[in-house]
Amino acid sequence: MAIYLDHAATTPLRREVLDAMLPYLTEAFGNPSSAHAFGRTARAALDEAHERVAKRLHAEPREIVFTSGGTEANNLALKGAAWAGKAHGHRIVTSAVEHHAVGHTLGHLEKFGFEIVALPVDRYGRVDPDQLEAALTDRTILVSIMLANNEVGTIQPMADIAKVVRARKGILLHVDAVQAAPYVDLDLSSLDADLVSLGAHKFEGPKGVGALFVRHGTHILAQQQGGTQERHRRAGTENVAGAVGLAAAYDLSCSERSETVGRLRRQRERLAKAILATPGTETTGHPKQRLPGLLSIIARDTDGASVSMSLDLEGIACSVGSACTTGSTEVSHVLTAMGYPEEEARGALRLSLGRTTTDDEVAVACEVVPRVIASMRIGGATVASDPLGQAIGV
Numbered sequence: 413m414a415i416y417l418d419h420a421a422t423t424p425l426r427r428e429v430l431d432a433m434l435p436y437l438t439e440a441f442g443n444p445s446s447a448h449a450f451g452r453t454a455r456a457a458l459d460e461a462h463e464r465v466a467k468r469l470h471a472e473p474r475e476i477v478f479t480s481g482g483t484e485a486n487n488l489a490l491k492g493a494a495w496a497g498k499a500h501g502h503r504i505v506t507s508a509v510e511h512h513a514v515g516h517t518l519g520h521l522e523k524f525g526f527e528i529v530a531l532p533v534d535r536y537g538r539v540d541p542d543q544l545e546a547a548l549t550d551r552t553i554l555v556s557i558m559l560a561n562n563e564v565g566t567i568q569p570m571a572d573i574a575k576v577v578r579a580r581k582g583i584l585l586h587v588d589a590v591q592a593a594p595y596v597d598l599d600l601s602s603l604d605a606d607l608v609s610l611g612a613h614k615f616e617g618p619k620g621v622g623a624l625f626v627r628h629g630t631h632i633l634a635q636q637q638g639g640t641q642e643r644h645r646r647a648g649t650e651n652v653a654g655a656v657g658l659a660a661a662y663d664l665s666c667s668e669r670s671e672t673v674g675r676l677r678r679q680r681e682r683l684a685k686a687i688l689a690t691p692g693t694e695t696t697g698h699p700k701q702r703l704p705g706l707l708s709i710i711a712r713d714t715d716g717a718s719v720s721m722s723l724d725l726e727g728i729a730c731s732v733g734s735a736c737t738t739g740s741t742e743v744s745h746v747l748t749a750m751g752y753p754e755e756e757a758r759g760a761l762r763l764s765l766g767r768t769t770t771d772d773e774v775a776v777a778c779e780v781v782p783r784v785i786a787s788m789r790i791g792g793a794t795v796a797s798d799p800l801g802q803a804i805g806v
């Protein structure tokens with residue numbers, strides 16, 4: 413049986429979540445905008461999904477917009493805030509380690525005259541709030557910083573970041589919390605962010621469903637035109653089953669969080685110890701301010717794509733630490749921003765444990781991963797990466 417250690421890419425759909433969704437994929441199929449009984453049943457389920465997510469975030473139901481995933485939530489937040497704020501300024505500040513769903517969206521906005529400033533990070537992948545403060549000008553309309561990084565697991569000093577942004581009037585703060593959501597308590601009554609993105613498939617919900625928290629009073633421009641759904645912020649017939657699934661999955665994830673986090677910390681520690689016993693290996697990301705189950709390592713003189721392929725053959729699914737595009741390999745922008753030279757970044761590997769990871773699976777990984785890494789050493793030279801290698805952009 414294969415061992416799945418790629419929970420940062422996606423997680424399995426939980427049985428209870430599927431059960432909660434099924435009625436809305438079958439007999440309760442109504443359109444929430446219909447006035448008849450079928451529609452009212454779907455509307456009630458959708459309203460309840462808003463309420464459940466809002467309650468967990470200490471937010472209001474009207475502050476939740478369901479989307480087609482974390483990527484769309486980020487697009488809606490960034491484009492929506494940028495176009496709404498254009499009259500006041502054109503400068504947007506972000507970090508150099510964002511997911512492409514933020515980085516590439518901002519790159520797109522740059523083509524329309526927005527000025528994008530990507531802050532550097534330290535060796536652990538953290539933004540310096542003082543550098544953020546120095547980057548804010550009267551023309552700044554938006555700051556977008558992720559809560560937890562998907563490649564190395566580093567958690568940003570978000571309370572300090574929010575304080576810096578709040579000290580300047582008129583600047584919105586967007587937080588990509590897609591990776592953090594299962595492991596970090598998102599209390600939006602204390603975290604002073606205006607826009608926060610979530611994606612259901614990172615916490616055992618369905619793929620293709622996300623949510624954007626939009627603080628009441630925050631003006632964003634809708635990015636698709638059509639009906640008046642989601643309070644005019646996201647046109648299109650709602651994915652009722654998806655929203656129900658996201659809400660059910662997030663509820664379960666939140667109520668089990670402290671237990672899950674404790675177990676994952678212990679399991680990750682055990683795996684890290686076994687791998688670090690192999691010479692030439694080191695962990696990347698912050699040693700403490702980090703996601704509990706994400707273990708990102710660099711094994712010098714190896715090629716991450718080849719190591720992950722060999723691990724796959726041995727029945728362990730994980731990710732490489734560098735994104736590959738067809739025909740050419742591209743080193744991770746995250747590790748590069750953290751100061752790792754290209755030859756080291758090529759040896760990156762990401763093993764991400766999840767709620768369903770067992771101690772027995774970790775025990776097998778503790779034996780297999782160090783053995784495979786040792787066998788893939790190439791004496792100082794790097795072998796060519798698999799051109800079809802897996803992308804890390806998840």
Ligand SMILES: Cc1ncc(COP(=O)(O)O)c(C=O)c1O
Pocket residue numbers: 421480481482483484486511513558560561562588589590591610611612613620621622805806
């Ligand atoms: C930090 C981060 N942001 C955004 C996304 C995109 O989310 P989705 O896959 O739901 O579109 C991901 C996941 O791949 C992610 O890890």
